[in-house]
Amino acid sequence: MSDKQRALVVLSGGQDSTTCLYWALDHFGKDSVETITFDYGQRHIIELKSAQKIASIANVANTVIPINSFAAMGGNALTDTDIKVDNSLETDTQLPNTFVPGRNLIFLTFAAAFAYNKNIHNLVTGVAQTDYSGYPDCRQKTMEALEKTLKLGLECKITIHTPLMFKSKKETVIMAKKLGGLSALAHSHTCYNNQYPPCGSCPACQLRAKGFKDAGITDPLLQKNHG
Ligand code: ZN
Secondary structure (H helix, E strand, C coil): CCCCCCEEEECCCCHHHHHHHHHHHHHHCHHHEEEEEEECCCCCCHHHHHHHHHHHHHCCEEEEEECCCHHHHCCCCCCCCCCCCCCCCCCCCCCCCCCCCCHHHHHHHHHHHHHHHCCCCEEECCCCCCCCCCCHHHCHHHHHHHHHHHHHHHCCCCEEECCCCCCCHHHHHHHHHHCCCHHHHCCCCCCCCCCCCCCCCCHHHHHHHHHHHHHCCCCHHHHCCCC
């Protein structure tokens, strides 16, 4: 491989990481991007299927890496089958029960190790500081510190790209459309309750719906002819 810049996108199968994939295709070129998806014991296998489908629509490689330790640590609604997702939007004083402690730190560290072996120096992640949840591992300061740590710990050049960091959901939707990502977004998965059509009432559905409404764009997921 030449010294051409290549990128690894952390693709969860959700709206933000799908948008990031299209950002990376635009930024690095379609032959320079691949994706990694983590099977972390999330309750909904549909997320993994979404990621694979989206990677195939975008015509990029996708590698699924199993990390099944989160559920064993317990205590959050995305990996535990007996905890119900809190349907109320969160206050800013408390983290939602969908917070999986350390998730993004762990994902990006694994992604960096994977990238290292492939001589890839760019990681792309859909974390956003503007996200309603206020997850502390989504913040700019965390990403800057992690990038520094990875550079030191791997002793190589590595950049964490966060194209959505300061974007609202409305701006993210507009960006996805501009980058040609709407057809892939039709296959992205958002609903915490794993329903199709989406339940419309969980925090993730509400946030997604508001973003599309504010952008004046119809969500292609809702138009998709299911099955
Ligand atoms: Zn929902």
